[in-house]
Amino acid sequence: MMACNGSGGCQSGCYKDEEETRNEPTESAETDSRSSGSICIKCKLNDAVSGYGGIDDGRFCADCFRSNLFGKFRLAVTSNAMISPTDKVLVAFSGGPSSRVALQFVHDMQERAQKNFDASRDRSLPVFGVGVVFIDESVVMPIPSHEMEEAVEVISSVVSSLAPPRKDLHLVPIEMVYSSDSSDGKERMMKLVNSVSDPTGREDLLLHLRMLALQKVASEYGYNRIVLGSCISRIAAHVISATVKGQGYSLSADIQYVDARWEIPIVLPLRDCFVQEINMLCRLNGLKALKLSSGPSSSINGLVSSFVALLQEENPSRESTIVRTAGKLIPFQFNRIPEIIDGNVPLATRRRQKRYNLKSNESVSSESFCPLCNSPLDKSEIVDWSNLDDRRSSDIFYTTCCSSCQFQILPQDSKSVEQFYMDLPQSVVARAKQPNNSNLNVLREQIQDCLLSDGEDET
Structure with missing residues (x-):
């Protein structure tokens, strides 16, 4: 479960992408990224793109690069039964590059499903629904009001510009985790967060509160999946920071494709994608990303994020190595989509889920959870x-x-x-x-x- 502020102090399961804006993508022309004389290793026709610093830098042309990145996303979705035709998916959108690409890819899948539905005679496969949520944290974050207003305008414009099917946009303040009839939600939220003196603890608490807000929105509006934009770069930083903070036992729960310890399961379809690739796609496709001011931070999360970024600059495979090493940890039983018993779900979807779901001997049972962060307890x-x-x-x-x-x-x-x-x-x-x-x-x-x-x- 499961990313938070400009410091890069984000953990598993959260949806914030601001730390991923290092090497911030710009809307430069696609030709500016072409390498001189290098040919795409896939199509062997077009010039390869380079300059983004990823592990595949200079190997693919623009079209093959887009296809390769979307292929990673689609493989993660299908292999882990993240989205079925009867689902209603909520995309957690911060406006950063990762959540922007996650929204675009989910939209592309939905658009293809709609075309297949319209072209089929029996129309047996329904089209999954998609919603978008933005959590306004200005009550506890030093975000200027004019900046937040501009961010809301940009996010509203992005969602409305997507082709049909229509996607509902939910703009909710983080204090909505309190009861809807609670008039002192803002005050209680500020008191709660400000009572934590440790910068790392404050970031972690905000992460947990954000997840509660996402769960509440999903539950109230009937969504049964929450999509986060966490990529391999963020997960690598979380592996190190969680280890430093003594969260080794629960670490494997946070780095899997699926996290169903919550009422509404969390899925990470960008888990195999690097932030450098995500930034490059935003640049090539002109996907506008934004970054909200959050002020300086000296937390463990921020320090680890900077450290991992330096490692990645020295060796583009470092982040992948960190995540692959952590991936040897045994996952928990809730790191899978619950078995589908609905007869309306296509048989192919149920077979795929049964094939890829964890077996009981491949996972650890979880008996108890921390009431604050919901981490499994040893x-x-x-x-x-x-x-x-x-x-x-x-x-x-x-x-x-x-x-x-x-x-x-x-x-x-x-x-x-x-x-x-x-x-x-x-x-x-x-x-x-x-x-x-x-x-x-x-x-x-x-x-x-x-x-x-x-x-x-x-x-």
């Missing part, structure tokens, strides 16, 4: 609730959070923790009050002798 971090009955709710919340949240985000004194707990959105508080699934396993072990096995008949 057994050593799971707390026995029977020992917490006589404690305050805020103290219980602190105890049941993961060690990373306790260190980076939560206040250290009891009084501040209580105020922090009171300022949390109700969805987080409700999650904190749910007993760990591990307690159910303990109960099952206690009554195991009274349970019937699958082969026994009830007498």
Whole structure:
């Protein structure tokens, strides 16, 4: 789960792309990017494009480059059953290069599906729906009002300019994670974020709040998938930063193609694409990207992002190596799209999902999650609730959070923790009050002798 501000301090599962605007794409002519005398290795007809610094720099012509990048996207979608004809997909759009390309590619897939639907006689395959969401974080970020207004205009223009089928645009403030009837949402949001003194913790908290906002929008408007623009460059930075912050156990959950630990599954169709390639595509296709001011940052996330960028400049395969190495970690059971039982879903889609989904022996089961960041907890971090009955709710919340949240985000004194707990959105508080699934396993072990096995008949 699952990218946040101009510092590049983004983690798994978030949709912000500002850190990916290094080597910001411009609308230069396509011919400016052609290499002298180099021929495309695929079509062997046209001049290859170069100058973007990617691992395939100077190998493909413009057309083959576009086809190759879209092929990575489409393979990720089809191989992991990310989008089926009956789905309603919500694209998280920040306006940065990655989310811009993710929106364009999802639109291209939808447009092709619509043409196939119109051309077919029986029209048996429906066309999946697409919506776009932009989370306004100006209440907690130093973004000038005029800059935010311009960003909203640009985003509205981008979405409206896309060819049919029509895509709904949702412009929502991040404080909407509080109840819709809560008039003090802005104030509580500001108090909550400002109570975190550590820059890294503040960025991480904002990431978690953003994910809550995305989930709420998706749930309210009937979407069953959320598409994030996280690419291999951002994931590589997250691998290092998560390791530094002591999130090694939950790391494998954040770097997969699918993350269904949330009510609405998160998918990362650009996981195999480099930011340099994404920037180049924006340049070639004239896709306008924007960057919102966010101020300086000295967080771990920002430092790691800069470090990985330097590594990539020295060797274009560094980011890929980092992600491939982390990919050897065993994923969790929720790193797959839940099995489809809807009879309206085409048989081919269900077969593809069954073929590519993780098997039980290829994944780790998750018994409990941090109530704040929703990261899976190691057994050593799971707390026995029977020992917490006589404690305050805020103290219980602190105890049941993961060690990373306790260190980076939560206040250290009891009084501040209580105020922090009171300022949390109700969805987080409700999650904190749910007993760990591990307690159910303990109960099952206690009554195991009274349970019937699958082969026994009830007498």
